[in-house]
Amino acid sequence: MSAPREPETMRAMVFEGVGQPLRATHRPIPEPGAGQLLLRVHACGVCRTDLHLLDGEVPIASPPRVLGHQIVATVQAGGEGTSAASERDARVGVPWLGWTCGECVYCRSGRENLCLRARFTGCDIDGGMAEYALADERFCFSIPPEYPSAQAAPLLCAGLIGYRALSMCGDAERLGLYGFGAAAHILTQVARWQGRRVFAFTRPGDRAAQQFALALGAEWAASSDEPPPEELDAAIVFAPDGALVPVALGALARGGTVVCGGIHMSDIPSFPYELLWEERSVRSVANLTRHDGEELLALAPRADVRTHVTTYALKDANEALADLRAGRFTGAAVLVPDGSSNATAS
Numbered sequence: 001m002s003a004p005r006e007p008e009t010m011r012a013m014v015f016e017g018v019g020q021p022l023r024a025t026h027r028p029i030p031e032p033g034a035g036q037l038l039l040r041v042h043a044c045g046v047c048r049t050d051l052h053l054l055d056g057e058v059p060i061a062s063p064p065r066v067l068g069h070q071i072v073a074t075v076q077a078g079g080e081g082t083s084a085a086s087e088r089d090a091r092v093g094v095p096w097l098g099w100t101c102g103e104c105v106y107c108r109s110g111r112e113n114l115c116l117r118a119r120f121t122g123c124d125i126d127g128g129m130a131e132y133a134l135a136d137e138r139f140c141f142s143i144p145p146e147y148p149s150a151q152a153a154p155l156l157c158a159g160l161i162g163y164r165a166l167s168m169c170g171d172a173e174r175l176g177l178y179g180f181g182a183a184a185h186i187l188t189q190v191a192r193w194q195g196r197r198v199f200a201f202t203r204p205g206d207r208a209a210q211q212f213a214l215a216l217g218a219e220w221a222a223s224s225d226e227p228p229p230e231e232l233d234a235a236i237v238f239a240p241d242g243a244l245v246p247v248a249l250g251a252l253a254r255g256g257t258v259v260c261g262g263i264h265m266s267d268i269p270s271f272p273y274e275l276l277w278e279e280r281s282v283r284s285v286a287n288l289t290r291h292d293g294e295e296l297l298a299l300a301p302r303a304d305v306r307t308h309v310t311t312y313a314l315k316d317a318n319e320a321l322a323d324l325r326a327g328r329f330t331g332a333a334v335l336v337p338d339g340s341s342n343a344t345a346s
């Protein structure tokens with residue numbers, strides 16, 4: 001009698017505990033359950049949220065876990081109840097929000113991003129730092145054909161969270177962006193297409209990021225400790241530094257809004273009421289809705305958004321995370337499971 005056939009396996013980079021590097025391993029290729037799609041991953045963006053997960057600032061309840069929540073993949077199979085529209089080899093994107101209950105007060109009022117039982121890709125659900133992944137069909141987006149997979153990946157979190165943050169700025173004409181990374185480089189292009197003026201703030205001395213911002217259409221770029229040349233109508237703080245919130249408030253015109261665009265931020269220091277007076281406000285962004293995803297992915301080709309990415313092989317995920325932490329690249333980092341070398345593309 002022949003030996004039982006071993007299950008097919010996939011490569012994956014796995015989180016096992018706070019402060020530990022991701023571990024390269026082989027796992028069985030998962031089987032899709034009801035409502036799920038089995039996806040072959042072609043690109044997975046690397047996000048600052050992944051650093052917060054590694055550092056324990058955003059907890060992972062049940063490690064080990066495959067990180068990664070900016071996934072571009074092709075459908076390989078569907079579980080029971082998936083639609084005929086999910087044809088094999090259709091290209092889809094998977095975002096941070098991976099599942100909602102559809103029953104709580106938030107889901108029933110169009111605010112599924114605040115779902116009481118939400119599950120998140122790469123945190124509660126295994127993500128895309130692997131050759132294959134499972135995803136709820138309801139939370140998969142069609143990817144515009146104009147975008148190669150690596151260039152599409154940053155749209156699925158950096159783009160989506162930035163876009164949701166921008167929607168909270170109303171019709172602000174003078175927009176300040178504090179922290180010029182993956183989200184800001186996408187949002188600058190969207191904001192300029194909408195006719196807004198962009199003022200970019202970077203880490204002190206980061207001339208490369210400042211020049212990058214100007215090249216993308218910002219009309220002014222300087223360190224975050226410098227005041228803008230004129231008052232801002234709104235500001236979005238992408239950097240996870242709470243000290244920037246009162247700085248941004250101090251740069252606002254009357255009635256302006258500061259939006260905190262990250263899932264984690266260090267404590268905001270106390271500040272005088274004068275900074276908040278005259279109907280200024282501070283808001284935060286939490287996750288995304290499927291409507292946000294549909295809107296942005298339809299808008300991006302019209303606005304000719306071009307993502308600037310540095311690609312890494314899957315095995316180099318820890319290097320990509322270290323480079324992100326140190327600010328060694330402009331734009332976004334993307335893991336390419338079937339790639340083997342680093343390359344930059346615009």
